[in-house]
Amino acid sequence: MENSFxxxxxxxxxxxxxxxxxxxxxxxxxxxxxxxxLTLWLMVITVGLSIWFYYEANFLVYYAAxxxxxFFGFQYFLIFKNQEVYGxxxxxxxxxxxxxxxxxxxxxxxxxxxxxxxxSQGILDKSLKIATLQIYTAGGSGxxxxxxxxxxxxATAVKEAIVKEGxxxxx
Numbered sequence: 001m002e003n004s005f006x007x008x009x010x011x012x013x014x015x016x017x018x019x020x021x022x023x024x025x026x027x028x029x030x031x032x033x034x035x036x037x038l039t040l041w042l043m044v045i046t047v048g049l050s051i052w053f054y055y056e057a058n059f060l061v062y063y064a065a066x067x068x069x070x071f072f073g074f075q076y077f078l079i080f081k082n083q084e085v086y087g088x089x090x091x092x093x094x095x096x097x098x099x100x101x102x103x104x105x106x107x108x109x110x111x112x113x114x115x116x117x118x119x120s121q122g123i124l125d126k127s128l129k130i131a132t133l134q135i136y137t138a139g140g141s142g143x144x145x146x147x148x149x150x151x152x153x154x155a156t157a158v159k160e161a162i163v164k165e166g167x168x169x170x171x
Contacts, residue, residue, distance in 0.1 A: 023087025029128040030149025031083040111165045113137045131155040
């Protein structure tokens with residue numbers, strides 16, 4: 001009886017490097033969507049603070065206003081910086097998605113682990129003509145990757161390529 005079991009060592013220098021990938025950016029319309037959403041929240045908070053100030057003008061209201069200005073200013077800054085970081089890439093056997101300016105996160109999911117893929121569009125998405133591609137794997141309670149800001153045709157093409165397990169000829 002011949003033993004054919006092998007377990008060769010793989011050197012870390014031989015592993016593929018995802019950091020060197022050229023990632024596809026998402027649409028600039030995603031930034032517009034995020035700015036609209038944040039501006040709506042800013043308007044609601046401003047009305048609330050104005051009512052509070054009208055009934056009770058004290059230093060606590062001023063501190064809340066200053067904290068609100070700092071918070072929303074930082075959120076606007078993050079929207080612009082995050083737009084530069086968002087990116088995705090399809091490879092032969094997996095999909096790579098990168099996001100986050102302060103805390104950069106890169107997710108790589110092999111096609112063999114993907115359960116299903118869906119495309120969603122909210123009201124703002126439809127008006128801006130963008131979509132979100134949602135990728136689900138086994139064992140998760142929600143989607144593992146949400147790629148926002150894709151043109152609907154692009155989202156459909158990526159979805160079909162993933163469903164065909166990496167048949168990226170659709171591009």
